Amino acid sequence: MPDDAQSAQLLKAQDRFIDAWGRMGSVWGISRTMAEVHALLFVTGEAMCMDELMDRLRISRGNASMSLRALLEWGVVSKTHKDGERRDFYTAEQDVWAMFRAILRERVKREVEPLLESLGEVRELNPSGGKNAPESARELDQRLEEVQEVFGLVASLGERFTGANGQGLKVAAKLLAKAPGGTRRKAKA
Amino acid sequence: MPDDAQSAQLLKAQDRFIDAWGRMGSVWGISRTMAEVHALLFVTGEAMCMDELMDRLRISRGNASMSLRALLEWGVVSKTHKDGERRDFYTAEQDVWAMFRAILRERVKREVEPLLESLGEVRELNPSGGKNAPESARELDQRLEEVQEVFGLVASLGERFTGANGQGLKVAAKLLAKAPGGTRRKAKA
DNA sequence: GCCAGATTTCAAGTTTTTCTGAAATCGGCG
DNA sequence: CGCCGATTTCAGAAAAACTTGAAATCTGGC
Known part of the structure; x- marks a missing residue:
């Protein structure tokens, strides 16, 4: 050619x-x-x-x-x-892994952190603590708390992966992706 | 009140x-x-x-x-x-975890899978295999392969988390989020 | 300090995405 | 069947996001 x-x-x-x-x-x-x-x-x-x-x-x-x-x-x-x-x-x-970490970090910052902040504010606004707080308020608070828990966990995960020796991500990802069975997919890399 | x-x-x-x-x-x-x-x-x-x-x-x-x-x-x-x-x-x-899994599944489908497909096509288009393939083509192919590897891993992770017994996500997330050190951060949750 | 080339800013224009409302379609019931 | 309330569709309107280009700003060398 x-x-x-x-x-x-x-x-x-x-x-x-x-x-x-x-x-x-x-x-x-x-x-x-x-x-x-x-x-x-x-x-x-x-x-x-x-x-x-x-x-x-x-x-x-x-x-x-x-x-x-x-x-x-x-x-x-x-x-x-x-x-x-x-x-x-x-x-x-x-370095593709470094690039991926940077993207992940920024996305967690934009897509998770603001939500966590809002959740805190809403829970504060919703006075579920009062002794005669209505059932409905306590229910709401519980829902919000669960959401907070899940997204908080996602944020910590993100932090662990993107922080300092983010190298960890590569290893963790490989382990998790193939190790203990669960789906039908056969190991790929 | x-x-x-x-x-x-x-x-x-x-x-x-x-x-x-x-x-x-x-x-x-x-x-x-x-x-x-x-x-x-x-x-x-x-x-x-x-x-x-x-x-x-x-x-x-x-x-x-x-x-x-x-x-x-x-x-x-x-x-x-x-x-x-x-x-x-x-x-x-x-169930917030179930909801999260559904969201994750859909987002992997939209945000990762199409990329993997394109990567395959581009690598095919780029004839890096020929015996006298130019250095530049081999370089490109290598870059593309790395991207494919990383995003492929992300897709498998997503599949493992959202598939069948997605319950695993909850556990895995909790473990990963606090367990084995690596960064300077002290366990948070 | 001033010039020339380089970069940044931002109002106005363009494109893309989302929303509306009314007409078309659906589906259970007498 | 044919009706009626409910839902879906979709062309056009409205809103949001992105891009341009030219004026303003910056910067390093002399």
Whole structure:
């Protein structure tokens, strides 16, 4: 195969990944473009400047800037510098487990923590403690407590997995995924 | 406290929960109304008909109908009947762990499985196997494989937790959340 | 301190998602 | 059957989310 055809093929495969990751992005509650920028940086493994991103993804400068900022906040992309270059360059975290941990951490922060906070407030608002508190209030409180328990556990799990030596996640996941039977699926990795 | 004030207070607390759950719903990628309908059924624990839902949440009949259908598909709400009544009534799953499993199952289905499928397609498209396949193609394939591995593991985990004796989740979560050290954090629950 | 290139901000425009309401369909009962 | 209340559907309206582009701001080198 001639070199040109090979590299065209490569770009095409990259684009397909970018597209797939971008579509998942919108399912995951982040903007599609943000996911695409991440996908491009990840899949090529190269450091790129804003203009390269804009060209390849056909997005505006403003959009690129905002997406990059968000990715930096998520911790899955970092700024780098090239010797004599004035512009900023960006690279994606290449370790997939580290990337996954960063995503998990951010999602727990957005999708679980606010709920736990609200649950606390609602329970406070609902005066189930009074000696003659009505049955209904006690029932409500109990329901809320159960929800709090489950989501609190999810948050702790997330913390354990994403914290310090998150390496643990990899091990735990592998163990849990195959070890003690339960479903029909045969071990996969 | 007079009965009226008590029940007003209860309704207020319920509304706050409904609001909180609804807001999370939109973060979780489902429509806010759908989450609110679920929240109302869950938090009251009562069987309700469509008109009650519409009144309490101030939504249209069409919206109520569509939200209920989606909740039935998710498996967190079910249809019930009242003796001589002609209309349908709906109740929410009351076991919080069962509810959580249903949510998890559906989210893995939407947020992980399509990605795995795409990854397979992209790897096929990228001909990294050829004897003189360029370095770049092999690199791409390796990246894709790693992503596949991680998300594949997540999917198996999800399956184990939501499948058959999903009761396991509760236990596993509790164990993992506190048991074997690794991070600096002292056990929390 | 000032210039030039680079980045950020944000009001206005665009696209996507969600909601409404009324017409069509359903389904049990006499 | 044919009726009637209940539910579903879906085209259009409304709301929410995302993107653009140009002006404002920043930054490093001289």
